[in-house]
Amino acid sequence: MSDDQKNDDLYPFNSYFYDYMGSGGNSTSTFPYYDNNPLMYNQPSPAQNLQGPSSSSYGNPSSYLSFTDCLQGTAEDYKSLSGAFDMSCNSLAESAAGATTSAENPKTPNSSVSCSSNETGVEEESSKRNTDLQAKGNEEGNDKSKKLSNPRKKGEKKPRQQRFAFVTKSEVDHLEDGYRWRKYGQKAVKNSPFPRSYYRCTSQKCTVKKRVERSYQDPSVVITTYEGQHNHHSPATLRGNAAAMLSPSFLSSNSSSFPIFNSPEFLTQMLPTTSRNYPNHPYYQTLNPQHQQFQLPNEYNLFQDMTSSSFIQKPEP
DNA sequence: CGGATTTGACCGGCGC
DNA sequence: GCGCCGGTCAAATCCG
Numbered sequence: 001m002s003d004d005q006k007n008d009d010l011y012p013f014n015s016y017f018y019d020y021m022g023s024g025g026n027s028t029s030t031f032p033y034y035d036n037n038p039l040m041y042n043q044p045s046p047a048q049n050l051q052g053p054s055s056s057s058y059g060n061p062s063s064y065l066s067f068t069d070c071l072q073g074t075a076e077d078y079k080s081l082s083g084a085f086d087m088s089c090n091s092l093a094e095s096a097a098g099a100t101t102s103a104e105n106p107k108t109p110n111s112s113v114s115c116s117s118n119e120t121g122v123e124e125e126s127s128k129r130n131t132d133l134q135a136k137g138n139e140e141g142n143d144k145s146k147k148l149s150n151p152r153k154k155g156e157k158k159p160r161q162q163r164f165a166f167v168t169k170s171e172v173d174h175l176e177d178g179y180r181w182r183k184y185g186q187k188a189v190k191n192s193p194f195p196r197s198y199y200r201c202t203s204q205k206c207t208v209k210k211r212v213e214r215s216y217q218d219p220s221v222v223i224t225t226y227e228g229q230h231n232h233h234s235p236a237t238l239r240g241n242a243a244a245m246l247s248p249s250f251l252s253s254n255s256s257s258f259p260i261f262n263s264p265e266f267l268t269q270m271l272p273t274t275s276r277n278y279p280n281h282p283y284y285q286t287l288n289p290q291h292q293q294f295q296l297p298n299e300y301n302l303f304q305d306m307t308s309s310s311f312i313q314k315p316e317p
Numbered sequence: 318c319g320g321a322t323t324t325g326a327c328c329g330g331c332g333c
Numbered sequence: 334g335c336g337c338c339g340g341t342c343a344a345a346t347c348c349g
Contacts, residue, residue, distance in 0.1 A: 183322055185341060198340070202321090211340095 165225035173197065173212055173222055179230060181210065192216035203232050 168175060174183075174197065181199035189196045194214035201208040208228040215221040 182320085184343090186323075187339070187341095190338070196339090 162229065163225055163227045165223060167215070168222050168224065169218075169220050170222045171220070173214060174199070175212070175222065175224060177224075179203070179208070189213055189216075194219070201230060203230070206231050 174181070180202040182202045183197055184200050185198035186195050187198070192213070192215075194216060196211055196213040199210045199212065208226065208230050210227065211225045213223050215223060
């Protein structure tokens, strides 16, 4: 396990988790974490998806706006949310990582382009790898014993795409998020009885990936990590789809107000339950390639900062 | 039959 | 240098 990954991934299943549990020094937090949150908790099955959270057995949906409701708003509405998340994450990331932000997410008034450099990098790498494979295939003919070739020059670090991870309580491992995914791998996770699944967006030229794993501490919890940004619209409607809202593309392609995030209900559901119900859980958070760790918690205040500065206020025009 | 999933092999990075 | 581990590939298999 590399330090890179320790800092990057923050998985509850690996050595980093134990470190976190033991010392508390590298504490992480969740964002967002949905516990008893009728807005996001218990992702509905695909069949339930369009019905919104009301089909959930968790929480009290009647008390809250559902994401379905929210998503029935204008595109501008969720542009704002996305922008807010992105802006928040970027500013936090920068503050945590100092000035080393050159490789990713240059702050621009239009946050929708904030991740483009990373995507380009990975796409280039991917193409390069394919090219290499083809070249190698030509060179080596049908030799199947050597499947893969070196995808990049030595010393050239693979650029990290922006990551966005969140925890969802669900019986279904692969949560419906409005995009189509193709599973390309599954690996056993160290210290966990549950495997981790790797998915790639099936859309052409879309490099977004996601990993799905189940918490071994709480098997009812599914941890989904998105990496990269979709370069296309969701093939399915976003209605009633919290995960789609929280996908990187959604969270980074926007710019005005999104009323639900101004609501105290949302905020109080969003974070406090995190520390209340899972005090030792290495909460997921917004991740990015710069190894930042957001220590939300004292999280609630920070999140409030985030929300007050980013959700409530409109991003700069 | 075409697309999705499964699964074993492979690769690179890292620690020892 | 070796072993471990996360991530990915791709042939085989499954499924609608």
